[in-house]
Amino acid sequence: MAIELGLMSGTSLDGIDAVAVDFDGPAPRVLGHLHQPFAPALRAELLALNSPGADELHRAALAANALARAYAGAVATLLDTQAIAPSSVRALGAHGQTVRHRPREFDGTGYTLQLLNGALLAELSGIDVVCDFRSRDVAAGGEGAPLVPAFHAEVFASPGEHVAVLNLGGIANLTLLPADGAVSGFDCGPGNALLDLWIQCHLGRPYDDGGAWASGGRVDTALLAALLTDPFFMRLPPKSTGRDLFNEPWLAAMPLVGVAPQDVMATLAELTARGAADAVARHAPATARLVVCGGGAFNGHLMSRLVALLPGARVMSSAELGVPPDQVEAIAFAWLARAHLERRASNRVAVTGARGERVLGAFYPA
Incomplete structure (x- = not known):
């Protein structure tokens, strides 16, 4: 072994x-x-x-x-x-x-x-x-970045089926695995980074457990529209991002005045879900199954929003396929190390x- x-x-x-x-x-x-x-x-x-x-x-x-x-x-x-x-x-x-x-x-x-x-x-x-x-x-x-799509293809691809894999870490990245065996992917927007930032600032908690605080708020449509105007969302792949873009100054520049903190939280959660769902609809509309991994897979509110925004796809946690969501990326880097030892491109x-x-x-x- x-x-x-x-x-x-x-x-x-x-x-x-x-x-x-x-x-x-x-x-x-x-x-x-x-x-x-x-x-x-x-x-x-x-x-x-x-x-x-x-x-x-x-x-x-x-x-x-x-x-x-x-x-x-x-x-x-x-x-x-x-x-x-x-x-x-x-x-x-x-x-x-x-x-x-x-x-x-x-x-x-x-x-x-x-x-x-x-x-x-x-x-x-x-x-x-x-x-x-x-x-x-x-x-x-x-x-x-992202570097995990080649690994996702080995673990989550299903012959004859259009599959997408969404990793909801601090940043959200999407892997597209169409039925023909091709592999593509890109970062699609913020994942948990802005959510964690906002709840830490207002409630002193490291994260929104299960999405409970966000689920009790109301999405502010004007704020959501402003957030979605960032050019990153409309850029064509290949593309990647991080805290260099989606950070506290970026959020502070948005029209937050007059929006209750819990409603901002609900709107940021909607931004994460919309960024991913819009990317699937735009680049892989035939997706039959969306496999979600990363810490965001434990956020029941985010998962429910993905289900609502992607009615044509079955949204599921990677746990249903036997791979716990919080282990997927670590396994991927073990896989990348193995590929390096074997001189395989990854x-x-x-x-x-x-x-x-x-x-x-x-x-x-x-």
Whole structure:
């Protein structure tokens, strides 16, 4: 049995998901999963580094070290819990923490920046590390995101059926898997990032559990219309985004005056649902099944809005297919590490717009 580990900490900054995966069978088999919340100080610093600030290079380097230590701690706990020896793990695929994502901008190439000291993680874990997956695609002229569609195709595609996969993390990304076997995908708007920001500001909670606060509010149609005027929603793929766009200043520039905070919350939830549903209707109108993963799959209000907005598709959690929503992306990065070891390309030109398929990731031997 060959084991790969996957580590994911996404735009929502809720913590680290770690998985141990056996890919040798007909489908990935998760041997163990661990969620480890960020220490408050590390979370605050990673969030702050999404915006320009003083002494950024020094702070970013120390945050990358701290994240490597947090990753290594999650790995040690996971392996200990599952009685897996580090020597039996082929590689560890680690996403790192995105703090800037500006592909194709400025000089035509742009950049994407995921904080993580991969060398320190290899040193601390005693396991070969593959990280920095996005930069190679950006170097080849691509968006560097999303990277999960190739993995989604292996796990969720259904021959003869039009399937779409919606990952609702901090940012929402959509994978399109039509019946003919093609693979495409793109970021389609905010996922949980604005929702988490708003409820933290007004109720002091890290997230809206089940969408309870949003479901008790009223969608403000004028505010929703203003939110949807952002050019990102009408841009054609390939496209990707992050906190560089959908952030506190972006929201503060919207017509919020006179709208009750709970109604703003309901409107932001509708924005997430509409961004995804409109993208499906525009780019994959024949979709028969929408598989939802990521933390947003646990938000009953968001799920109900997707059902209402996409009456022609069966909206379902990835859990119904045997893959817990909060494990999908971590499994994907274990899969990406395996692809790197096997020198297999794991980006898709139709997704990122790169000049060709590339082997992704940087390798740090144990």
